Amino acid sequence: MTVLLEIPANLVEYIGYFGSFLTSITFLPQVYKSWQSKSVGDLSIWMIFIVLTSTIVWLVYAFAIHSGPVISANLVVLVLTLVLLYFKLTFPKK
């Protein structure tokens, strides 16, 4: 395979961890905004369902390959998305 990017292996690993960290906190500002506004009408519940499903799939994958960063990232996403789902189901529609 063609080498597309020549980055030291160590650095690649750190980049992966940074990506995992960012992915973990993706829904943090959304949870905060939704909590403040108590308004989630514009959020797609299908997006939430897809995130929940993908998180569970990724967790199975991550346990199978023993990937700590993928496990922890997806656990955080799972919790934040469950909070969003709770908001979506309980906040009054406007």
Add this chain to the structure above:
Amino acid sequence: MTVLLEIPANLVEYIGYFGSFLTSITFLPQVYKSWQSKSVGDLSIWMIFIVLTSTIVWLVYAFAIHSGPVISANLVVLVLTLVLLYFKLTFPKK
């Protein structure tokens, strides 16, 4: 390392592809809903910024490790998130 899940290697790979697929389409229902409603007030722009940043970080990572599934998943997420950003910046606030 403890083997937490005993899944055949082939199957693990397919689970990874399925996770990539689901992650790719995460923002598809959100783009559709936002396009239909022309309303994105409840969406956190910080969520969008974090997704954009993480996507770029993952793309660097994926090119470095030559991971086709991670590259393609993140390209799709990048495009869908740019569409959401465009909506967020152009749809009138309600």
